[in-house]
Amino acid sequence: xxxxxxxxxxxxxxxxxxxxxxxxxxxxxxxxxxxxxxxxxxxxxxxxxxxxxxxxxxxxxxxxxxxxxxxxxxxxxxxxxxxxxxxxxxxxxxxxxxxxxxxxxxxxxxxxxxxxxxxxxxxxxxxxxxxxxxxxxxxxxxxxxxxx
Ligand SMILES: [Zn+2]
Numbered sequence: 001x002x003x004x005x006x007x008x009x010x011x012x013x014x015x016x017x018x019x020x021x022x023x024x025x026x027x028x029x030x031x032x033x034x035x036x037x038x039x040x041x042x043x044x045x046x047x048x049x050x051x052x053x054x055x056x057x058x059x060x061x062x063x064x065x066x067x068x069x070x071x072x073x074x075x076x077x078x079x080x081x082x083x084x085x086x087x088x089x090x091x092x093x094x095x096x097x098x099x100x101x102x103x104x105x106x107x108x109x110x111x112x113x114x115x116x117x118x119x120x121x122x123x124x125x126x127x128x129x130x131x132x133x134x135x136x137x138x139x140x141x142x143x144x145x146x147x148x
Pocket of ligand 1: 116
């Protein structure tokens with residue numbers, strides 16, 4: 001990346017300007033402290049505090065870290081659990097990892113491209129016909145509203 005005003009003094013240009021960070025230090029400068037804590041350290045935002053808990057806007061939710069499209073607003077539903085909830089992900093965009101922290105067997109979900117933490121996925125709760133709840137931190141995603 002170069003300083004746009006002083007191109008001659010740019011810092012070393014990476015081979016691919018859009019390359020993802022390779023180290024946690026590189027992520028730390030790209031993300032806010034709260035985004036870093038959740039996305040890169042598998043933190044959890046406090047329930048009912050995230051900006052997308054009750055959002056109904058039509059659009060696509062992207063990974064806050066790398067921009068990959070993860071969830072359609074069509075799959076978002078009201079779970080009243082305090083976090084944005086989706087009953088499906090865009091195919092292939094979210095990977096599942098067994099998580100045994102906090103003495104519970106849960107399934108963590110991460111962005112398939114940049115490996116950032118998104119939240120957890122739960123099955124068998126009966127919220128929707130798909131019977132699946134992707135419980136996602138608002139700070140892990142960014143909504144791009146549909147045009148119009
Ligand atoms: Zn990502």
